[in-house]
Amino acid sequence: xxxxxxxxxxxxxxxxxxxxxxxxxxxxxxxxxxxxxxxxxxxxxxxxxxxxxxxxxxxxxxxxxxxxxxxxxxxxxxxxxxxxxxxxxxxxxxxxxxxxxxxxxxxxxxxxxxxxxxxxxxxxxxxxxxxxxxxxxxxxxxxxxxxxxxxxxxxxxxxxxxxxxxxxxxxxxxxxxxxxxxxxxxxxxxxxxxxxxxxxxxxxxxxxxxxxxxxxxxxxxxxxxxxxxxxxxxxxxxxxxxxxxxxxxxxxxxxxxxxxxxxxxxxxxxxxxxxxxxxxxxxxxxxxxxxxxxxxxxxxxxxxxxxxxxxxxxxxxxxxxxxxxxxxxxxxxxxxxxxxxxxxxxxxxxxxxxxxxxxxxxxxxxxxxxxxxxxxxxxxxxxxxxxxxxxxxxxxxxxxxxxxxxxxxxxxxxxxxxxx
Amino acid sequence: xxxxxxxxxxxxxxxxxxxxxxxxxxxxxxxxxxxxxxxxxxxxxxxxxxxxxxxxxxxxxxxxxxxxxxxxxxxxxxxxxxxxxxxxxxxxxxxxxxxxxxxxxxxxxxxxxxxxxxxxxxxxxxxxxxxxxxxxxxxxxxxxxxxxxxxxxxxxxxxxxxxxxxxxxxxxxxxxxxxxxxxxxxxxxxxxxxxxxxxxxxxxxxxxxxxxxxxxxxxxxxxxxxxxxxxxxxxxxxxxxxxxxxxxxxxxxxxxxxxxxxxxxxxxxxxxxxxxxxxxxxxxxxxxxxxxxxxxxxxxxxxxxxxxxxxxxxxxxxxxxxxxxxxxxxxxxxxxxxxxxxxxxxxxxxxxxxxxxxxxxxxxxxxxxxxxxxxxxxxxxxxxxxxxxxxxxxxxxxxxxxxxxxxxxxxxxxxxxxxx
Numbered sequence: 001x002x003x004x005x006x007x008x009x010x011x012x013x014x015x016x017x018x019x020x021x022x023x024x025x026x027x028x029x030x031x032x033x034x035x036x037x038x039x040x041x042x043x044x045x046x047x048x049x050x051x052x053x054x055x056x057x058x059x060x061x062x063x064x065x066x067x068x069x070x071x072x073x074x075x076x077x078x079x080x081x082x083x084x085x086x087x088x089x090x091x092x093x094x095x096x097x098x099x100x101x102x103x104x105x106x107x108x109x110x111x112x113x114x115x116x117x118x119x120x121x122x123x124x125x126x127x128x129x130x131x132x133x134x135x136x137x138x139x140x141x142x143x144x145x146x147x148x149x150x151x152x153x154x155x156x157x158x159x160x161x162x163x164x165x166x167x168x169x170x171x172x173x174x175x176x177x178x179x180x181x182x183x184x185x186x187x188x189x190x191x192x193x194x195x196x197x198x199x200x201x202x203x204x205x206x207x208x209x210x211x212x213x214x215x216x217x218x219x220x221x222x223x224x225x226x227x228x229x230x231x232x233x234x235x236x237x238x239x240x241x242x243x244x245x246x247x248x249x250x251x252x253x254x255x256x257x258x259x260x261x262x263x264x265x266x267x268x269x270x271x272x273x274x275x276x277x278x279x280x281x282x283x284x285x286x287x288x289x290x291x292x293x294x295x296x297x298x299x300x301x302x303x304x305x306x307x308x309x310x311x312x313x314x315x316x317x318x319x320x321x322x323x324x325x326x327x328x329x330x331x332x333x334x335x336x337x338x339x340x341x342x343x344x345x346x347x348x349x350x351x352x353x354x355x356x357x358x359x360x361x362x363x364x365x366x367x368x369x370x371x372x373x374x375x376x377x378x379x380x381x382x383x384x385x386x387x388x389x390x391x392x393x394x395x396x397x398x399x400x401x402x403x404x405x406x407x408x409x410x411x412x413x414x415x416x417x418x419x420x
Numbered sequence: 421x422x423x424x425x426x427x428x429x430x431x432x433x434x435x436x437x438x439x440x441x442x443x444x445x446x447x448x449x450x451x452x453x454x455x456x457x458x459x460x461x462x463x464x465x466x467x468x469x470x471x472x473x474x475x476x477x478x479x480x481x482x483x484x485x486x487x488x489x490x491x492x493x494x495x496x497x498x499x500x501x502x503x504x505x506x507x508x509x510x511x512x513x514x515x516x517x518x519x520x521x522x523x524x525x526x527x528x529x530x531x532x533x534x535x536x537x538x539x540x541x542x543x544x545x546x547x548x549x550x551x552x553x554x555x556x557x558x559x560x561x562x563x564x565x566x567x568x569x570x571x572x573x574x575x576x577x578x579x580x581x582x583x584x585x586x587x588x589x590x591x592x593x594x595x596x597x598x599x600x601x602x603x604x605x606x607x608x609x610x611x612x613x614x615x616x617x618x619x620x621x622x623x624x625x626x627x628x629x630x631x632x633x634x635x636x637x638x639x640x641x642x643x644x645x646x647x648x649x650x651x652x653x654x655x656x657x658x659x660x661x662x663x664x665x666x667x668x669x670x671x672x673x674x675x676x677x678x679x680x681x682x683x684x685x686x687x688x689x690x691x692x693x694x695x696x697x698x699x700x701x702x703x704x705x706x707x708x709x710x711x712x713x714x715x716x717x718x719x720x721x722x723x724x725x726x727x728x729x730x731x732x733x734x735x736x737x738x739x740x741x742x743x744x745x746x747x748x749x750x751x752x753x754x755x756x757x758x759x760x761x762x763x764x765x766x767x768x769x770x771x772x773x774x775x776x777x778x779x780x781x782x783x784x785x786x787x788x789x790x791x792x793x794x795x796x797x798x799x800x801x802x803x804x805x806x807x808x809x810x811x812x813x814x815x816x817x818x819x820x821x822x823x824x825x826x827x828x829x830x831x832x833x834x835x836x837x838x839x840x
Binding site for chain 1: 469470471472474476477478479480481482484487488490491494495496499500501502503505506507508509510511541542543544545546548549576577580581661663668669670671687688689690691692704705706707708709710711714799801802807
């Protein structure tokens with residue numbers, strides 16, 4: 001039985017490209033926890049905090065530099081004499097915060113002018129309901145590409161009286177990949193095609209968006225929004241809870257082609273019409289002001305990492321390290337997802353037992369439970385898979401540092417040495 | 421022309437009853453701004469922040485002690501190694517936060533066991549839509565007590581195909597009071613009675629809830645929830661955005677009698693059924709975790725002020741000081757609301773011009789504009805009335821300190837001396 005080895009103390013900048021922050025990481029084998037000593041040039045004194053490596057599936061890790069900024073501005077936002085939480089949503093101060101979040105997203109996601117950017121509440125589950133209410137045309141079905149838990153939820157809502165077809169499903173292969181081009185059978189007259197770009201629970205992701213000709217795509221992008229550059233023009237409507245890549249929970253980003261928002265019956269409840277929020281720039285009613293402020297800070301953080309191209313590179317590096325560790329484990333770890341559908345955001349894998357059998361054929365729940373427990377004790381939090389599917393799931397959203405994945409893969413090799 | 425007089429420096433505890441905080445308030449006539457020097461026993465060093473007096477109508481002031489607590493816990497919530505914003509909503513840590521918020525509300529609002537307490541998103545405007553979807557019985561109308569802007573919004577949604585009656589309206593008297601008992605004509609078979617307990621824009625408030633026999637009341641309590649003790653049993657459903665008295669925007673408190681939630685058609689969209697959120701204890705989908713955490717902190721703050729009885733006393737004292745200042749101004753200030761309908765939360769008034777005429781008969785918009793401008797320059801923020809009605813509006817929600825009202829009334833007397 002080996003022990004976690006002490007790592008050499010080193011410096012690593014995790015405060016963006018500003019060079020403001022210095023983090024000293026020292027493994028402490030007794031406490032099995034990362035200890036961060038933060039020295040920020042923006043505060044006069046050193047602050048010591050104990051932060052874990054956070055692989056939660058959402059809500060999830062936020063950049064330390066963003067949290068520090070929030071903390072610094074919490075009692076007095078830039079001389080306003082109040083917290084962002086205390087501002088009227090009709091004040092010039094908050095209007096500037098709201099506009100900055102939209103502007104940052106438009107810039108980094110390259111959102112064209114004929115698309116609206118609005119901040120709503122209620123997450124993806126609300127959007128499953130609002131999208132058909134707003135975008136369905138009489139007699140024209142919704143085509144669904146069924147790839148797992150979240151499209152199943154969308155399907156449940158469509159079954160409540162909305163014409164729809166399953167245009168593709170990977171359920172027969174247990175959702176271990178997204179559909180291939182030749183498996184997708186679209187209706188010629190669909191109102192829209194619904195798909196989920198990244199399947200958080202199944203660990204799959206589209207690496208090419210299906211072609212749908214003139215039929216607009218409604219994309220649940222909750223778990224991979226802003227993780228890589230993408231062409232907004234391929235979509236009619238994009239929605240995403242902020243709590244994976246863009247901020248805290250409580251705000252839902254909706255990007256919608258303006259002409260599609262005009263499909264809605266004006267007799268729909270006012271609050272359920274996209275056009276209401278487009279017209280009022282997300283200020284029809286009181287928005288989740290503090291969450292929108294943090295989305296704006298996240299766009300600045302994306303900027304400091306070279307925009308989405310830089311973020312993509314960083315995410316690819318993190319995912320490669322983890323998948324390589326799994327694939328080179330001689331079957332001790334096994335990722336059930338087909339290689340060309342593997343998610344860069346959520347890495348799912350199974351763990352073998354101590355009996356020498358392969359995780360592919362004989363995953364061991366006791367071993368997986370022990371993995372999650374020992375990982376948490378070592379300050380590597382959030383590795384157990386979704387309660388509905390078991391196994392392990394490691395989420396590598398934007399704010400997860402490469403150093404976190406290095407620590408995790410180091411732990412994984414060690415765990416294997418002890419048990420494999 | 422007199423100037424604002426320097427006030428003597430004094431100590432005033434605004435950090436609850438814990439005695440932890442000391443605030444030194446010094447008027448600076450040149451800067452016209454309150455300056456707070458905060459010494460908290462929970463931090464090693466003194467921190468200086470510049471905070472205004474905040475009379476915003478919502479989002480609105482939060483207690484400084486609550487903001488400080490948020491700040492202290494922002495990078496590492498009680499040894500968890502992460503911010504509340506970064507926690508999985510399925511984690512034991514967040515479940516304890518969610519439960520604490522509910523428990524605190526149940527205790528201080530004396531919510532009986534046959535009522536559910538749930539945290540939703542979308543504010544009052546969403547509840548106008550969800551309440552009829554969930555609570556309407558076939559052929560039984562909604563009775564509406566129409567008292568201003570917010571009941572007008574509810575009415576707009578009812579007009580989209582929901583049977584309803586206006587059971588009382590004070591529109592003929594320009595909403596300067598709530599309806600009297602003998603003006604309310606209820607249907608014997610209504611699904612429910614909709615009313616707004618406090619009218620934020622008109623500055624009116626019910627000081628006795630109308631009797632409706634067996635017909636449940638749906639109450640929009642957004643702007644006076646938790647401002648005074650009240651009997652939950654008089655209501656069928658209560659909803660309130662947190663952003664006035666209970667926290668930041670982005671979370672909506674719903675208190676609903678459990679049997680009423682069972683009226684809803686199970687074919688309604690899942691996310692729009694109250695029963696979904698009751699069954700899942702607000703965790704059906706990702707809730708606005710950080711906002712719920714702050715609601716929990718607010719219940720602790722209410723506790724530290726003697727519960728709702730203590731809060732009520734404090735609110736009455738603040739409102740009395742302001743109304744007395746208006747009423748004793750010899751007509752320079754005028755509150756158009758009838759005395760027995762006056763809101764303790766939102767005090768509306770008009771201001772006279774420099775021509776010696778009365779604000780009751782000749783309110784002066786130029787003078788009101790000047791009032792708002794000079795008040796803001798003196799660190800008294802948020803006094804202009806709602807853009808739809810003009811005049812002044814001062815919101816005195818729970819977190820507004822008595823010292824803020826003292827500063828405001830001092831300013832008001834001074835403003836009058838200069839112009840009256």
